[in-house]
Amino acid sequence: EVQLVESGGGxxxxxxxxxxxxxxxxxxFSNYWMHWVRQAPGKGLVWVSRxxxxxxxxxYADSVKGRFTISRDxxxxxxxxxxxxxxxxxxAVYYCARDPDQYSGGIWYSQFDYWGQGxxxxxxx
Amino acid sequence: xxxxxxxxxxxxxxxxxxVTITCRASxxxxxxxxxxxxxxxxxxxxxxxxxxxxQSGVPSRLSxxxxxxxxxxxxxxxQPEDSATYYCQQSYSTPYTFGxxxxxxxx
Numbered sequence: 001e002v003q004l005v006e007s008g009g010g011x012x013x014x015x016x017x018x019x020x021x022x023x024x025x026x027x028x029f030s031n032y033w034m035h036w037v038r039q040a041p042g043k044g045l046v047w048v049s050r051x052x053x054x055x056x057x058x059x060y061a062d063s064v065k066g067r068f069t070i071s072r073d074x075x076x077x078x079x080x081x082x083x084x085x086x087x088x089x090x091x092a093v094y095y096c097a098r099d100p101d102q103y104s105g106g107i108w109y110s111q112f113d114y115w116g117q118g119x120x121x122x123x124x125x
Numbered sequence: 126x127x128x129x130x131x132x133x134x135x136x137x138x139x140x141x142x143x144v145t146i147t148c149r150a151s152x153x154x155x156x157x158x159x160x161x162x163x164x165x166x167x168x169x170x171x172x173x174x175x176x177x178x179x180q181s182g183v184p185s186r187l188s189x190x191x192x193x194x195x196x197x198x199x200x201x202x203x204q205p206e207d208s209a210t211y212y213c214q215q216s217y218s219t220p221y222t223f224g225x226x227x228x229x230x231x232x
Contacts, residue, residue: 037169044212044223044225044226045161045169045214045223047214047220047222047223050219059219062220095168104175107155109175110157110221111171111175112169112171112214113180115168115170117168
């Protein structure tokens with residue numbers, strides 16, 4: 001059974017740092033792209049970042065570029081999001097998600113087929 | 126960035142009704158369109174990807190269609206458990222943007 005279990009959220013002051021973790025099980029972690037998606041209270045879903053299975057490629061939303069760092073430890077089957085210089089507008093539930101990047105008809109398709117339970121990050125003084 | 130616009134933002138319908146949610150991309154995304162369902166306090170769940178392929182376990186009363194810039198999610202006969210917020214998402218290019226969501230309520 002595929003499971004993604006997040007940890008590391010909480011309350012942090014503006015300008016502070018926090019590291020989220022996402023422990024994966026039930027699949028070969030290193031074969032999958034992984035993503036972080038966030039959702040501010042009462043708002044919609046916003047894609048944050050992604051990392052390739054072998055960690056050779058990362059991409060970020062402009063809103064977090066230079067402040068957040070996505071990484072992974074394939075030996076520990078764990079995804080991370082290091083968040084620095086946090087702002088009030090970073091307050092959200094953060095989800096990790098698996099991306100099988102399926103190949104069909106000569107085209108690669110990205111999709112988020114399994115999600116973690118979500119982890120609330122609150123940035124406030 | 127590609128903007129995704131869903132309509133309506135909310136709707137209320139009765140059990141057994143046919144419901145359609147529309148998603149429009151600000152530029153062509155071929156068939157790189159996913160649909161998710163989210164219930165309150167829960168993580169989103171993948172329903173359809175890409176465009177019209179139902180994920181395992183998703184009831185056949187749901188269907189997706191479209192290509193290019195215009196896409197639809199249709200529920201042929203609404204059931205009480207379909208009460209949720211639905212999001213479209215483009216996976217054509219990063220940043221992988223979502224629509225603003227459609228909140229579906231059962232009358």
